[in-house]
Amino acid sequence: MSNGLHFRPTRAEIDSDALRHNAAMARKHAGHCKLLGVIKANGYGHGAVEVAHAINGSVDAYGVAFIDEALKLRDAGFTQPIVLLEGCFSEAELPVCAHYNLQPVVHQQQQLDAILQARLVKPLAVWLKADTGMHRLGFSPDEVERVSQQLENCPQIASVTLMTHFANADVTHHPLNEAQLDRFNEVCARTTPARALSAANTAALLSSVLDLGGEASQWCRTGIMLYGVDPTDSGTPMSLLPTMRLIAPVMAIREVPKGAAVGYGSTWVAERDSRIATLAIGYADGYPRHAPNGTPVWLNGQQVPLAGTVSMDMITVDVTDLAQVNVGDEAELWGPHLSVATVADAIGTITYELLTRVSERVPRHYK
Numbered sequence: 001m002s003n004g005l006h007f008r009p010t011r012a013e014i015d016s017d018a019l020r021h022n023a024a025m026a027r028k029h030a031g032h033c034k035l036l037g038v039i040k041a042n043g044y045g046h047g048a049v050e051v052a053h054a055i056n057g058s059v060d061a062y063g064v065a066f067i068d069e070a071l072k073l074r075d076a077g078f079t080q081p082i083v084l085l086e087g088c089f090s091e092a093e094l095p096v097c098a099h100y101n102l103q104p105v106v107h108q109q110q111q112l113d114a115i116l117q118a119r120l121v122k123p124l125a126v127w128l129k130a131d132t133g134m135h136r137l138g139f140s141p142d143e144v145e146r147v148s149q150q151l152e153n154c155p156q157i158a159s160v161t162l163m164t165h166f167a168n169a170d171v172t173h174h175p176l177n178e179a180q181l182d183r184f185n186e187v188c189a190r191t192t193p194a195r196a197l198s199a200a201n202t203a204a205l206l207s208s209v210l211d212l213g214g215e216a217s218q219w220c221r222t223g224i225m226l227y228g229v230d231p232t233d234s235g236t237p238m239s240l241l242p243t244m245r246l247i248a249p250v251m252a253i254r255e256v257p258k259g260a261a262v263g264y265g266s267t268w269v270a271e272r273d274s275r276i277a278t279l280a281i282g283y284a285d286g287y288p289r290h291a292p293n294g295t296p297v298w299l300n301g302q303q304v305p306l307a308g309t310v311s312m313d314m315i316t317v318d319v320t321d322l323a324q325v326n327v328g329d330e331a332e333l334w335g336p337h338l339s340v341a342t343v344a345d346a347i348g349t350i351t352y353e354l355l356t357r358v359s360e361r362v363p364r365h366y367k
Helices: 016-030 040-044 048-055 067-075 093-100 109-117 141-152 175-189 202-206 340-347 351-356
Strands: 011-014 034-038 061-064 082-084 102-106 124-129 157-163 196-200 218-222 244-256 274-279 296-299 302-305 315-318 330-334 364-366
Touching (some): 016 218, 102 109, 109 141, 124 141, 296 315, 340 351
Parallel strands (some): 034 061
Antiparallel strands (some): 296 302
């Protein structure tokens, strides 16, 4: 839109104070450990640069998925270390990492070979990933000692942080958590004892998976917690604050007689004479098309159910039981009145997906 104007009222309000609060909570849980603030996927849909500003001071470094995301932060003036959690996709990225002080994860042989053959202006700090049971990225436990020694002996390497990732840290007392931790401890015992370590993601940070103790050489990685979501099943209330409020206006209201269908595919049929409100948000904005009838929406002080298939630009909700509703009233798709976790459960997805899929055509308003 010319001059940055947005006439459509649909928007995502981002609460910077809530981001700071949640980052402080992560800092408290991390204790003496260093803290990596994960702001990949455009800050989980909140805006990476704005999130980086908000949590600056609470984290020791930032984590992103790949180099393009890191360079956006460098262009914005951030000088803190940035970890590339997917590492480099080609050897051409290594000089860029050296120039911009980016720290790639090394998780497969081609990446290792590229580093060993590189000639860089200054040595790299790298993170070596061990696959202890996630089976997605990383060297097997039997390979880690060899790879670690090769990196230690490479003049292009300034430091190595040994890391792994839990597959089930969100489930308290999951048996595979202990198995992965045992494998990681075995790997650590076979490599340099003084090396920095990183095993805890947000779920592990909040659960009993790890005893973080006072190890200042240990890194904790926090992502979804920054955005007000507790990913664990512990049942212990967390004083996290929601950071995104997704809002859409009522753009039309109509009376629908009993037996009439609403929306594509006629999936919702009125069981009584009903009032239907159409909201200006749809799957092109990131609201999931597979959201079923009955998915809650917050409007005028109470929850109302989704009624009909999500369209590209619109959804319809049943407002028959609302005392009053008018065109222009604003609905909350998730936020402080209706948690993103509640909506995710109703849709059959996870909070991560809902937050990150909010599209660029939804303007972010920062408070």
